[in-house]
Amino acid sequence: MAQSAAEARIEGQAHVDVISLRLAFGDRRVFDGLSCRFAQAKISVILGASGVGKSTLLKLIAGLQQPDYGDIWIGQQEITRMPERQLRHLRRNLGMMFQGGALLDSLTVFDNVALALREHTELSEAEIAEKVHAQFEAVGLKKVDALLPGEISGGMKKRVALARAMIMDPEILLIDEPFSGLDPLAVRLIEALLVEVNRTKGLTMILTNHHIGSTMRLADEIVFLVDGAAVAGSVKDIKESIDPRIQRFLTAAGTGPSLEDAS
Amino acid sequence: MLGFIRTVGWRMVSIVYELGGIAVFGSQMVYQTVSPPWRLRRVIDEVYNTGVLSLAIVLLSGTVVGGALGLQGYITLERFGAESSLGGLVSLSLVREFGPVLTALLVAGRAGSAIAAEIGAMVATEQLDGLRMMSVDPIDYVGQPKALALTFSMPLLSALFIVFGLGGGYLVGVGLLGIDGGAYITGVERNITFSDEVVGSILKSVVFGALVALISTWRGFSSAPNAAGVSRATTGAVVQASVATLMFDYVITALWGG
Amino acid sequence: MSRSPIRDLLVGVFVLSGLAALAYLSIQLGGATYSGPGGLTLYASFDEIGGLAPRSPVVIGGVKVGQVKEITLSPTGDFRARVTMDVDQSLKLPDDTSASILTQGVLGSQYVGLEPGGSETLIPEGGEIAYTQSAVVIERLIGRVIQSLGNSSNGGGDSSSGGGGGGGGG
Numbered sequence: 001m002a003q004s005a006a007e008a009r010i011e012g013q014a015h016v017d018v019i020s021l022r023l024a025f026g027d028r029r030v031f032d033g034l035s036c037r038f039a040q041a042k043i044s045v046i047l048g049a050s051g052v053g054k055s056t057l058l059k060l061i062a063g064l065q066q067p068d069y070g071d072i073w074i075g076q077q078e079i080t081r082m083p084e085r086q087l088r089h090l091r092r093n094l095g096m097m098f099q100g101g102a103l104l105d106s107l108t109v110f111d112n113v114a115l116a117l118r119e120h121t122e123l124s125e126a127e128i129a130e131k132v133h134a135q136f137e138a139v140g141l142k143k144v145d146a147l148l149p150g151e152i153s154g155g156m157k158k159r160v161a162l163a164r165a166m167i168m169d170p171e172i173l174l175i176d177e178p179f180s181g182l183d184p185l186a187v188r189l190i191e192a193l194l195v196e197v198n199r200t201k202g203l204t205m206i207l208t209n210h211h212i213g214s215t216m217r218l219a220d221e222i223v224f225l226v227d228g229a230a231v232a233g234s235v236k237d238i239k240e241s242i243d244p245r246i247q248r249f250l251t252a253a254g255t256g257p258s259l260e261d262a263s
Numbered sequence: 264m265l266g267f268i269r270t271v272g273w274r275m276v277s278i279v280y281e282l283g284g285i286a287v288f289g290s291q292m293v294y295q296t297v298s299p300p301w302r303l304r305r306v307i308d309e310v311y312n313t314g315v316l317s318l319a320i321v322l323l324s325g326t327v328v329g330g331a332l333g334l335q336g337y338i339t340l341e342r343f344g345a346e347s348s349l350g351g352l353v354s355l356s357l358v359r360e361f362g363p364v365l366t367a368l369l370v371a372g373r374a375g376s377a378i379a380a381e382i383g384a385m386v387a388t389e390q391l392d393g394l395r396m397m398s399v400d401p402i403d404y405v406g407q408p409k410a411l412a413l414t415f416s417m418p419l420l421s422a423l424f425i426v427f428g429l430g431g432g433y434l435v436g437v438g439l440l441g442i443d444g445g446a447y448i449t450g451v452e453r454n455i456t457f458s459d460e461v462v463g464s465i466l467k468s469v470v471f472g473a474l475v476a477l478i479s480t481w482r483g484f485s486s487a488p489n490a491a492g493v494s495r496a497t498t499g500a501v502v503q504a505s506v507a508t509l510m511f512d513y514v515i516t517a518l519w520g521g
Numbered sequence: 522m523s524r525s526p527i528r529d530l531l532v533g534v535f536v537l538s539g540l541a542a543l544a545y546l547s548i549q550l551g552g553a554t555y556s557g558p559g560g561l562t563l564y565a566s567f568d569e570i571g572g573l574a575p576r577s578p579v580v581i582g583g584v585k586v587g588q589v590k591e592i593t594l595s596p597t598g599d600f601r602a603r604v605t606m607d608v609d610q611s612l613k614l615p616d617d618t619s620a621s622i623l624t625q626g627v628l629g630s631q632y633v634g635l636e637p638g639g640s641e642t643l644i645p646e647g648g649e650i651a652y653t654q655s656a657v658v659i660e661r662l663i664g665r666v667i668q669s670l671g672n673s674s675n676g677g678g679d680s681s682s683g684g685g686g687g688g689g690g691g
Contacts (some may be wrong), residue, residue: 011317059392062392062396064395064396084400088395088398088400089398091395091396091397092398094392094396095396096392096396098389098392098393099389100388101391102388102389102390102392102393103390104385104386104390104393104394105385105390115397115399116397116398116399119397119398119399120398160464164397165396168397174396212443233388307529307532308528310532310535310536311529311531311532311535312534312584314532314535314539315528315531315532315535318535358546369523414674416535416539418539418543419535419536419538419540419542419543420539420544422539422542422546423538423539423542425542425546426542426545426546452549453625454630455546461546461547464546471546
């Protein structure tokens with residue numbers, strides 16, 4: 001890191017900056033001085049074993065949890081000490097896709113996606129319908145308006161969640177385990193979708209993932225979490241890393257082409 | 264021995280901590296209630312969930328309790344040759360105590376537990392986090408309509424409980440035990456004054472409604488994000504709402520009845 | 522976002538019936554609107570008012586015609602209780618009307634019963650009812666009975682002043 005974090009932010013290259021994060025749950029240290037950077041308009045994947053804290057890191061970036069120590073910068077704003085009111089304002093620029101979709105059970109798919117528009121804009125119902133349907137098309141959904149979240153498949157839920165996260169045209173997209181519970185075909189489809197979204201809209205995307213295969217295909221940058229800290233690098237850097245922990249992780253998953261597709 | 268003292272001390276501290284939590288939550292809830300948007304559509308939906316769906320148990324229990332009061336009252340009054348006062352006894356008991364208190368307990372069990380369970384499940388499935396990420400305050404969107412609806416429904420349910428209770432008392436006293444119907448009705452009408460009994464009764468049921476609403480939503484919001492947590496939140500809501508109702512009943516009776 | 526019109530209908534029915542129940546309790550039972558606005562103020566002084574309290578009914582022949590507004594110690598310094606009553610202004614009460622404090626049934630709420638006399642002069646607004654009968658206080662009654670038993674066993678008659686048991690007990 002030749003530049004200082006502040007300089008990188010001002011230049012617009014780093015969009016999200018995590019500095020010296022420390023977090024413990026009771027006796028368990030989750031993060032111990034974790035620092036990493038997520039570049040603008042790039043797809044960054046937080047990779048690591050289950051339980052290492054990937055989702056927690058994402059939630060910290062989203063402001064849903066507070067660290068014990070450390071800073072998190074989104075653009076020019078430090079969020080760990082921000083009051084809830086201000087955070088709410090900041091979140092207009094953030095979209096989040098949760099692992100299970102986190103759609104509201106009591107609302108239809110249409111109402112779920114339209115919620116942010118109804119709450120924060122003065123658009124007419126016709127304009128809202130236009131935007132929602134455009135979003136459905138962008139994520140490849142058809143005729144789902146009146147269905148309830150309980151009536152659609154896991155893959156469809158993820159698409160709806162993506163549509164919902166994008167409806168307010170955010171600059172940053174946070175995605176928690178986009179491929180969990182999906183069959184290999186569905187994984188590929190969602191992968192293609194995410195890549196397209198990134199290319200067409202230039203969104204900064206931060207994903208958590210524990211699939212090696214899709215990570216290698218998707219990521220511009222990888223942030224590998226291990227032992228409470230992060231090792232960052234491009235796909236090539238990580239693949240060729242001499243760090244024994246990373247090697248162990250990659251070997252366990254299998255780096256051969258046949259096994260890679262199976263993960 | 265030391266361990267015991269430490270446990271007691273820890274319990275005390277956590278109770279104070281809890282009270283602080285619910286106080287902060289309560290003030291946020293009140294703030295959300297008085298500030299727009301008022302989400303009328305959602306409030307109406309919630310009135311269905313808390314009020315309409317509680318009707319069956321409230322009306323049934325009201326009739327049965329009224330009948331029990333009629334029977335029990337008759338047995339006692341007969342000893343003094345005062346059976347004709349049954350109307351007064353049944354109406355006073357229902358309006359002053361049984362109406363507001365029993366309705367609150369029933370509603371806590373039926374609607375309060377449902378609210379805690381629903382909100383708790385939303386915590387466990389990250390739906391509330393989802394709302395936060397869409398810049399929507401979950402207390403405003405989820406908590407306020409439910410709390411408002413329950414507080415609004417409570418006095419209505421209480422009044423219906425009382426009316427059906429009076430009917431139950433009539434059925435037993437007049438229909439079964441042969442008291443003069445006119446004496447029953449006159450006893451009912453003569454013994455209730457608006458400014459004393461009825462206002463006190465309505466006041467109680469509104470206070471109980473607010474209590475049950477606050478405790479149920481609080482238990483839901485503060486539940487641990489897993490199945491066991493939701494279950495604990497649900498039972499906790501019923502127990503705590505019921506105990507709070509009984510405690511406040513004593514306080515209000517003492518202050519009002521004087 | 523309307524789930525179903527049936528639900529809305531049920532909500533409407535629920536709210537209306539709840540309000541109706543409240544109205545019934547308030548008006549029919551509670552007498553929230555007292556028919557007959559009163560308007561005529563009368564006074565009466567008693568030696569003993571027993572359990573009479575403000576808002577106790579004032580009754581003629583079993584029909585409620587007003588209520589007690591205030592009870593104070595008589596301003597003329599004779600240590601009697603002065604009861605202020607607010608009754609229906611259409612009443613034309615003769616000035617020899619009597620007022621007694623009576624008890625309603627076993628549960629014992631007390632009220633003022635007026636018995637109109639035959640005089641041709643009417644009591645004016647703010648007038649004083651001259652003939653009054655105080656409330657029965659059980660302890661005094663028992664005391665008097667014991668006293669009279671004692672007297673008759675001594676062979677004497679006893680003097681009992683007024684204010685004894687007219688119309689008490691249900």
